[in-house]
Amino acid sequence: MYNPNLHLFENSIAGPPELGKKQEAYLLRLISEIEALKDNGASVAKEFFGGARVEIPFGVASGSAYGSKFLKRYEELGYGFVTQKTVRVKRWSGNPMPHVMHVGEGDYPAGFKSSDTPTTSLANSFGMSCLGPGFWEPDLSLFVKTSRVPLIISGVVTEPKDKYNLIDQYASIASAAKKIGAVAFEANVSCPNEMEGRSGELQDDTPICTGIIKEIKRFGFPVLIKIGYKKDLSPIVAEIGKIADGIVAINTISARITDAKGGYAYVNREKAGVSGRPLKPYAEDALKQLVSLREEFGYRYKIFSVGGVTSGNDVLSRLLAGADFVESAAMAMLYPPLALETKKILLENCDAINSF
Numbered sequence: 220m221y222n223p224n225l226h227l228f229e230n231s232i233a234g235p236p237e238l239g240k241k242q243e244a245y246l247l248r249l250i251s252e253i254e255a256l257k258d259n260g261a262s263v264a265k266e267f268f269g270g271a272r273v274e275i276p277f278g279v280a281s282g283s284a285y286g287s288k289f290l291k292r293y294e295e296l297g298y299g300f301v302t303q304k305t306v307r308v309k310r311w312s313g314n315p316m317p318h319v320m321h322v323g324e325g326d327y328p329a330g331f332k333s334s335d336t337p338t339t340s341l342a343n344s345f346g347m348s349c350l351g352p353g354f355w356e357p358d359l360s361l362f363v364k365t366s367r368v369p370l371i372i373s374g375v376v377t378e379p380k381d382k383y384n385l386i387d388q389y390a391s392i393a394s395a396a397k398k399i400g401a402v403a404f405e406a407n408v409s410c411p412n413e414m415e416g417r418s419g420e421l422q423d424d425t426p427i428c429t430g431i432i433k434e435i436k437r438f439g440f441p442v443l444i445k446i447g448y449k450k451d452l453s454p455i456v457a458e459i460g461k462i463a464d465g466i467v468a469i470n471t472i473s474a475r476i477t478d479a480k481g482g483y484a485y486v487n488r489e490k491a492g493v494s495g496r497p498l499k500p501y502a503e504d505a506l507k508q509l510v511s512l513r514e515e516f517g518y519r520y521k522i523f524s525v526g527g528v529t530s531g532n533d534v535l536s537r538l539l540a541g542a543d544f545v546e547s548a549a550m551a552m553l554y555p556p557l558a559l560e561t562k563k564i565l566l567e568n569c570d571a572i573n574s575f
């Protein structure tokens with residue numbers, strides 16, 4: 220869905236490439252199989268935020284959609300809801316290219332090798348490139364006006380002057396998101412590629428995180444918090460879980476990325492956030508923790524499970540493990556039939572899902 224040889228700005232303007240004829244034929248077949256299941260009464264529709272309802276509890280995570288053209292494509296591909304890639308309060312070029320590449324062999328402690336052939340795993344290091352509010356405000360408004368699926372807008376802080384300015388920046392993006400017609404704001408407090416704005420480590424600063432949530436909730440807008448993996452999430456969840464409307468877990472995990480010659484695959488930096496298949500056990504563990512902590516503390520946050528989803532069966536098992544909603548970033552970009560294949564599997568298992 221994305222041309223890695225072009226900058227994010229160029230991708231945003233150009234939109235995703237057209238699908239191939241064979242792929243379109245396959246998608247049409249899936250659609251007719253889905254219609255037959257719906258005709259027989261199958262449904263997994265669910266309440267979402269802002270009075271919206273989603274046809275399936277499976278959506279696009281922050282990072283795979285680079286503006287309205289991408290969001291529209293994900294809607295057409297059958298996702299129940301969509302998230303815009305994290306935006307900033309100002310235009311920001313981000314890191315030098317490359318921004319995203321396939322990775323193969325490796326693991327998180329030792330690092331991964333870049334791969335010239337497609338895999339089910341991506342390393343990304345955009346440095347939160349953003350065309351700025353002059354682009355995203357009208358562009359995302361256009362999407363909301365012309366689409367049926369709910370939009371979440373994700374935001375991050377940029378060079379904050381102090382903690383008050385930091386909270387103000389999140390609140391100002393959330394306020395714009397509300398005006399645009401998004402159903403919720405997602406505060407990205409866990410980006411592993413984001414050094415300058417401190418937002419990479421922000422999730423450990425629970426007073427700041429609760430400050431962000433409280434400020435945004437003052438003007439009556441749902442807030443989701445996007446967190447990264449920890450073996451023990453209880454210190455974070457104990458505080459933010461009390462007031463957040465949703466917790467989105469998990470972000471990518473940073474790892475060293477090398478090329479075929481053993482050198483750095485990214486210019487000027489050793490590491491990038493790795494997602495897709497290798498992230499699966501971490502995302503599953505985070506989900507388990509979020510489910511049991513919610514019960515233990517008696518909290519009401521919705522759980523958005525993201526990380527390592529590569530098939531419809533993965534989505535089904537996350538829902539049956541207690542996720543309210545599931546998302547994909549890497550495979551959503553790499554495999555266009557994912558949402559419709561998932562929809563079919565969820566409809567086939569709607570009794571199990573709805574009675575959970």
Ligand SMILES: Cc1cc2nc3c(=O)[nH]c(=O)nc-3n(C[C@H](O)[C@H](O)[C@H](O)COP(=O)(O)O)c2cc1C
Pocket residue numbers: 280281282283304305319341343347373407410445469470471493494495496498525526527528546547548549550
């Ligand atoms: C290309 C790419 C860009 C991403 N950009 C963002 C981002 O801007 N903000 C964010 O919160 N997460 C971002 N992520 C992380 C995803 O939202 C998700 O948490 C992570 O990739 C795990 O899901 P996956 O295994 O389905 O990819 C990005 C992921 C990818 C693959």
